[in-house]
Amino acid sequence: MTTLETLLAAxxxxxxxxxxxxxxxxxxxxxxxxxxxxxxxxMLLFPEEASLYARQGAWMELVPSRLLFGGAPVPLxxxxxxxxxxxxxxxxxxxxxxxxxxxxxLTVRMDIRAQPLCPLYSSGLSGLAPDxxxxxxxxxxxxxxxETHREYLRLLTEHLKEYDFLGL
Ligand code: SF4
Ligand code: SF4
Numbered sequence: 769m770t771t772l773e774t775l776l777a778a779x780x781x782x783x784x785x786x787x788x789x790x791x792x793x794x795x796x797x798x799x800x801x802x803x804x805x806x807x808x809x810x811m812l813l814f815p816e817e818a819s820l821y822a823r824q825g826a827w828m829e830l831v832p833s834r835l836l837f838g839g840a841p842v843p844l845x846x847x848x849x850x851x852x853x854x855x856x857x858x859x860x861x862x863x864x865x866x867x868x869x870x871x872x873x874l875t876v877r878m879d880i881r882a883q884p885l886c887p888l889y890s891s892g893l894s895g896l897a898p899d900x901x902x903x904x905x906x907x908x909x910x911x912x913x914x915e916t917h918r919e920y921l922r923l924l925t926e927h928l929k930e931y932d933f934l935g936l
Contacts (some may be wrong), residue, residue: 772816774914775858778907782861783854785903787888787896799885800863803848810844811859812924815916818843820855827851837923858907864888865896865904867911869925874912876905880931 769777786792793801812833813821821830827848832841845857864882868875882889893901911917 769914771914771916772819774910774917775814775816778814778910779858779861781903781907781910782858785861785897785900787864787900789897792888795887796885798849799887800860800882801847801849801851810846811857812927813843813845814858814911815920817857821845824855835923835927837920842920842923862904862907865893865901866928867908867921867924868928869922874908874921876901876908880928 810831810833812835813830815837818830821828828851829846830843831846833844835842851860862879864879864886865876866879866881868877876893878889878892888895908921911921
């Protein structure tokens with residue numbers, strides 16, 4: 769599989785799985801999708817994911833992030849509600865989980881960036897729907913087989929460590 773095919777397969781594994789079997793957005797008024805014009809957060813796109821957003825129109829824009837991968841900025845997707853759900857990026861499909869590389873092993877854990885906003889954060893993985901966690905693990909295992917995604921997952925892990933360092 770190519771890097772893009774691997775990405776598409778990973779996205780597909782998380783097409784329908786959601787953190788809870790009910791709509792978790794009702795717990796927090798969809799806090800992770802709230803648009804704050806003063807502090808746009810955005811989602812970092814995985815390798816080659818930007819190619820899926822070349823002509824997506826007014827619900828989103830791509831801007832360069834400060835994170836560099838292969839010498840180029842990782843694209844950040846800024847969205848305006850509502851997004852077309854089938855087009856949500858992999859980072860949204862995984863949230864509030866994130867990949868995290870430990871040594872030579874890929875793990876999945878709660879995303880430190882979810883801590884200030886997601887009511888599911890404190891319960892950890894055991895508070896999430898098991899099929900969602902399984903789908904996330906399967907998607908990440910797929911990415912881990914691709915060299916480009918592996919390198920990106922390592923970079924993303926280093927990026928997440930900076931949030932740990934900030935004590936979030
Ligand atoms: S912040 Fe957490 S609980 Fe709220 S919609 Fe996002 S994933 Fe669900
Ligand atoms: S792209 Fe969709 S799922 Fe992702 S943050 Fe924006 S509105 Fe939420």
